[in-house]
Structure formats: structure tokens, C-alpha cells
Amino acid sequence: MNCRVCDSTNLELAVDLGSQPWCNHFLKPEEIGKEPFYPLRLLYCQDCETVQLDYTVKKEIMFGNHTYLSGVTKSLSEHFKTVAQEVDTRFFEDLKSKCVLDIGSNDGTQLQHFKALGYDVLGVESSKTTAKIANDSGITTLNEFFNLELVQRLNRKFHIINAAGVFFHLEELHSVTEGIREALRDDGVFVVQFLYMKRIVENLAFDQIYHEHLLYYNLKNIEVLLNRHGLAMFDAYLSPIHGGSIVGFVTHKGKREISDRLQTLRQAETDERSNEFATYLEFGDRIKQMKLQNLSYLENAKKEGKKIFGFGAPVKGNTMLNYFGVGTQYLDCLVEKNELRRDLYSPGMHIPIVIEKEVCDLPDIYYVLAWNFKKEILANNQHLIDKGIEFYFPVNPKEV
Ligand SMILES: [Zn+2]
Incomplete structure (x- = not known):
């Protein structure tokens, strides 16, 4: 393929996240197991230094009816x-x-x-x-x-x-x-x-x-x-x-x-060498480490008999869940605000979505997929934290 920005053919594989479903299509019960999987790989352009996916899911599939508001x-x-x-x-x-x-x-x-x-x-x-x-x-x-x-x-x-x-x-x-x-x-x-x-x-x-x-x-x-x-x-x-x-x-x-x-x-x-190939290769290695850490955390929590819910069902959460292989063996459900995702299941890992205000049962741990709203989530859920519920953030963004 050619670089999407500069047309160069001088592209190299930087990060491989395996085969993944299209993450913005949350599944109806009858669609479970029928979703197609596509390669999710980051290539690095040796000429303009842009990283990009090599595989394109057609835009009509991706943007015809997304549910992000x-x-x-x-x-x-x-x-x-x-x-x-x-x-x-x-x-x-x-x-x-x-x-x-x-x-x-x-x-x-x-x-x-x-x-x-x-x-x-x-x-x-x-x-x-x-x-x-x-x-x-x-x-x-x-x-x-x-x-x-x-x-x-x-x-x-x-x-x-x-x-x-x-x-x-x-x-x-x-x-x-x-x-x-x-x-x-x-x-x-x-x-x-x-x-x-x-x-x-x-x-x-x-x-x-x-x-x-x-x-x-x-x-x-x-x-x-x-x-x-x-x-x-x-x-x-x-x-x-x-x-x-x-x-x-x-x-x-x-x-x-x-x-x-x-x-x-x-x-x-x-x-900081942000545009160098070596930086992206190292990024790939760090992601592999992160997977091991997260699986070990979830495995231990389960062994201790803890109940874990996902917090948020953001589109991006699916990349993480699928790459880590985190499904209903760890997370009972994903708790989400967006009504358009009512009664749907996460693509690939098939975790059921529950609308936030309708959650009647509380977990021991919320595994926070919507980590980018960390401040807002912690502020809105202080009453749950006071009850001893843990909010675990797989990604902890540095302050800007
Ligand atoms: Zn390029």
C-alpha cells in the first residue's frame, strides 16, 4: 500500500493489535458471533513518519449509523x-x-x-x-x-x-x-x-x-x-x-x-523523538506488557471472588477488551449512559450493556473503559467510592 499522506511505499509494521471486529458496531442479540473481524495494524511511513492503519473498513460500513453522541x-x-x-x-x-x-x-x-x-x-x-x-x-x-x-x-x-x-x-x-x-x-x-x-x-x-x-x-x-x-x-x-x-x-x-x-x-x-520508528516499536512492546498486567489484576480479583463491571461502553474500549481477551469471564456487564446502546453487546467479546441509571446491583470493582473522563467519573461517583467500590483505570493519562 501507499502512505495515506505522502504516497510513499516505504511503510513498515510498527504495532500489531491482531484481528478485531469493527468496534463501533455494538451487537443485537441475533448478531452475536456473526460480526466480521479485520486486521488492526499500525504501519509507520519512513518518509513522512505518519502512523496509519493498513486495512480500511469501508466508510459506508463505518459511518452510516454510528451511535456516538x-x-x-x-x-x-x-x-x-x-x-x-x-x-x-x-x-x-x-x-x-x-x-x-x-x-x-x-x-x-x-x-x-x-x-x-x-x-x-x-x-x-x-x-x-x-x-x-x-x-x-x-x-x-x-x-x-x-x-x-x-x-x-x-x-x-x-x-x-x-x-x-x-x-x-x-x-x-x-x-x-x-x-x-x-x-x-x-x-x-x-x-x-x-x-x-x-x-x-x-x-x-x-x-x-x-x-x-x-x-x-x-x-x-x-x-x-x-x-x-x-x-x-x-x-x-x-x-x-x-x-x-x-x-x-x-x-x-x-x-x-x-x-x-x-x-x-x-x-x-x-x-523526544516522537516521530521515530524506534519510539513506535517500543510502544508496541509496552502494550504487550500492559496486557499481562491487566490480565493478572483481573485474574486475582476474580480469585478473591470480586464482582467486576465495565464502566462505560466506549467504542475504543473494544480495542482493549479484544486485544486483552477480556470478556464475560471477568466483566459481568458494561455500564453505559448512552441510551442508543441499550440491550446491545460489545463486538468481539459479547459483554452485555446495561444503562447506568438502571443498574440495581453494585460490583466490587468498576473497570473503567471510559478512562478519558476520569475526573468527571470520580466526581460523579464519590458516593460509590465511599461505599468501598474500587474504580480501576487501565489507562491513566498524564495531566495536560
Ligand atoms: Zn508518508
């Missing part, structure tokens, strides 16, 4: 609000008429915050269910895949284009980036928000690797991609979302000066 978690919605206020205050506060496009706009949470600031908003969301939720709540949303062809049909330019957590999903990477350049006004700002691979490696958060995430970026890699399409990042910072995400500000090449904080982040990647 960004509105469900308070901390994510707060983050989106902060980003909207920041980009408005810095660049467009004085304008009377201004518009924003959100790519992968989900249930419209991000756009609600822009709407409140006086923007004319438009969302593009490939999931039918999610697009409907957004439209029903007054956020105009096109139920389509974003690409250059859609931009040409729209024939409209925007002050702000936002893409949060979608930039690694993209099969049509170059058409999407080209579409963004085309739809961005001359003075426009493209806000790109993505999981920071450097932090994934540092935190050992390998569960962020799954089939929807075709690409894993450090600043160096995403800048290669943007530059290829006449765009340039001029500012960025690290936010604590998902254990460490970059919020990057991008415009047309040569339009704005590079900020000091972006320079500092770039320098840290160089100093």
Missing part, C-alpha cells in the same frame, strides 16, 4: 464551548455576519455554541440518526460525507471551518483537505482538533487505535498533509480532551505568523 458528556460540550468562544474572540468578534461549517458535526453540540455567538451554522454529518438529532434541535445539518465534490455543490465560503476528531477517519483524505481549502475564506480559520499521537504513546492509550481511525497524527505529520494542500498551521495547543488532543489553527499558506506555542510543541516532538 458528543452531547452526552459534559466535559466535551464544555470544551467545544471554549473552542467556539476562543476562535470567535481572537478572529471574528467584530463581524456582524459570519458563518461556520462543522465537518463531522455529530449531534450539533459544537455548532450550538457557535450559534449562540451569532454565527450562521452548517453541519455535515454522515450518520443518519445523528444528523436527524441535530436537525431536530435546530442545527442545519447535511447528511452526507464531506469532500471536494460537496464543497463544489455548496459553492459557499466560511469564516470558520471546524473538524473535531474526524481527520483521522478519512478515507478520502486529500479530497477532504482540498475541500477545506476551497471552502475557507481568504481570511478564514480552520480549527482542526485531533487526538495527539505523541500523547497516545506516552499514556499507552492504545485503545484509541481502531478501524475508524485510519491515521494518527503528530504535528509534524498533519503539517505535511496541510502543506500539500496549500494550508498551514499557525497556532496550536494541547487540550486534555481524550487524554490529550491538539487544537490547531490553520489558514491559507503564508497568511499568518507561526505562534511561539506551536514552535514549542514542534520542538518537543523533535527532542
Whole structure:
């Protein structure tokens, strides 16, 4: 295969997570055991140094009807609000008429915050269910895949284009980036928000690797991609979302000066060898160690007769459960807030999902799959911790 960013054929296997089901399709009882498995491997490009999956599950399978709702978690919605206020205050506060496009706009949470600031908003969301939720709540949303062809049909330019957590999903990477350049006004700002691979490696958060995430970026890699399409990042910072995400500000090449904080982040990647092949090989070895540690912890807890529930049924949890081989021999159920996952089972390991407010029986241990909301989870469940219930976090993200 060719590198998804630079077309090079100089790719090498860095991390192999085995064969895994598509992790965003939680199963109905009649689907159990029938789900297909696909290879989940990270390759490293020796030329542009981007890590990426070699196997692509078709986008129509992956994004036709996903059940992730960004509105469900308070901390994510707060983050989106902060980003909207920041980009408005810095660049467009004085304008009377201004518009924003959100790519992968989900249930419209991000756009609600822009709407409140006086923007004319438009969302593009490939999931039918999610697009409907957004439209029903007054956020105009096109139920389509974003690409250059859609931009040409729209024939409209925007002050702000936002893409949060979608930039690694993209099969049509170059058409999407080209579409963004085309739809961005001359003075426009493209806000790109993505999981920071450097932090994934540092935190050992390998569960962020799954089939929807075709690409894993450090600043160096995403800048290669943007530059290829006449765009340039001029500012960025690290936010604590998902254990460490970059919020990057991008415009047309040569339009704005590079900020000091972006320079500092770039320098840290160089100093810490974040883009080197050896770093990724070591990452693979550390993941193997983590598996042994976790299995030993769960095995011991079971021997002591403890009851264990999974906390949260996030999509990424499935990567971890399948790679570790953790199923109902350890976890009785996964306790989840999202109503769309009611009565479903986790793909691969087939653990039943129970809706949080309907849990009547308490475990001794909650094995926390939604570790990225650690603070929120600990704060909301102090009453359970007081009762002696242990919250075990397989991943412990460093503070940002
Ligand atoms: Zn490459």
C-alpha cells in the first residue's frame, strides 16, 4: 500500500493489535458471533513518519449509523464551548455576519455554541440518526460525507471551518483537505482538533487505535498533509480532551505568523523523538506488557471472588477488551449512559450493556473503559467510592 499522506511505499509494521471486529458496531442479540473481524495494524511511513492503519473498513460500513453522541458528556460540550468562544474572540468578534461549517458535526453540540455567538451554522454529518438529532434541535445539518465534490455543490465560503476528531477517519483524505481549502475564506480559520499521537504513546492509550481511525497524527505529520494542500498551521495547543488532543489553527499558506506555542510543541516532538520508528516499536512492546498486567489484576480479583463491571461502553474500549481477551469471564456487564446502546453487546467479546441509571446491583470493582473522563467519573461517583467500590483505570493519562 501507499502512505495515506505522502504516497510513499516505504511503510513498515510498527504495532500489531491482531484481528478485531469493527468496534463501533455494538451487537443485537441475533448478531452475536456473526460480526466480521479485520486486521488492526499500525504501519509507520519512513518518509513522512505518519502512523496509519493498513486495512480500511469501508466508510459506508463505518459511518452510516454510528451511535456516538458528543452531547452526552459534559466535559466535551464544555470544551467545544471554549473552542467556539476562543476562535470567535481572537478572529471574528467584530463581524456582524459570519458563518461556520462543522465537518463531522455529530449531534450539533459544537455548532450550538457557535450559534449562540451569532454565527450562521452548517453541519455535515454522515450518520443518519445523528444528523436527524441535530436537525431536530435546530442545527442545519447535511447528511452526507464531506469532500471536494460537496464543497463544489455548496459553492459557499466560511469564516470558520471546524473538524473535531474526524481527520483521522478519512478515507478520502486529500479530497477532504482540498475541500477545506476551497471552502475557507481568504481570511478564514480552520480549527482542526485531533487526538495527539505523541500523547497516545506516552499514556499507552492504545485503545484509541481502531478501524475508524485510519491515521494518527503528530504535528509534524498533519503539517505535511496541510502543506500539500496549500494550508498551514499557525497556532496550536494541547487540550486534555481524550487524554490529550491538539487544537490547531490553520489558514491559507503564508497568511499568518507561526505562534511561539506551536514552535514549542514542534520542538518537543523533535527532542523526544516522537516521530521515530524506534519510539513506535517500543510502544508496541509496552502494550504487550500492559496486557499481562491487566490480565493478572483481573485474574486475582476474580480469585478473591470480586464482582467486576465495565464502566462505560466506549467504542475504543473494544480495542482493549479484544486485544486483552477480556470478556464475560471477568466483566459481568458494561455500564453505559448512552441510551442508543441499550440491550446491545460489545463486538468481539459479547459483554452485555446495561444503562447506568438502571443498574440495581453494585460490583466490587468498576473497570473503567471510559478512562478519558476520569475526573468527571470520580466526581460523579464519590458516593460509590465511599461505599468501598474500587474504580480501576487501565489507562491513566498524564495531566495536560
Ligand atoms: Zn508518508
